[in-house]
Amino acid sequence: MLILLVAAALRIYGFADFSLSNDELSALARLNFDSFYDLIMEGVRIDGHPPAAQVILWYMTRIFGDSVFVVRLPFVLAGILAVYFVFRMSRQWLNTSAALIISALFSTLSFPILYSRLARPYALGMLFVA
Known part of the structure; x- marks a missing residue:
């Protein structure tokens, strides 16, 4: 539970404080459609x-x-949920001790944090892979 709280804090703190990147703005520019089709x-x-x-x-x-x-x-x-599922997958494949270490590392690594703070498909990719 502590690992998940740390992961949430690192991903949530100030995530809306910096402006959207070019990739995020490009994604927003492709949303101006009236229908799902x-x-x-x-x-x-x-x-x-x-x-x-x-x-x-x-x-x-x-x-x-x-x-x-x-x-x-x-x-x-999605990035926070990915940490949870990394723990579950690691525990299933290995053991609880290894899962705690792996999920602690995953929750504090810079790239998973960065990808969770951008409106790009990378956080969803981490979630679906985990």
Whole structure:
């Protein structure tokens, strides 16, 4: 539980304090479609990434607006969940001691933290791999 709290604190603290990156702005620019079909055909097909991030962003911005907080929140939550599932997967494959070490490392490594704080598909990738 402590590892998950540390992971959450490292991912949540100030995640909306810095402006959106060029990649995030590019993803937002591909959300201006009236229908889900148009989003997929015009916004997702031209992007080389899996569609889940664009779909999540499309729904989030339609419901809650396009603030930095709203845009990045789903990916922060995905990064926190990834730490939990890394622990579960490690415990299943190895043992509890190893799982604690692995999840503690994963929760504090800089790239998983960074990827969890960006509105890009990387946090979702970490979640689905774990």
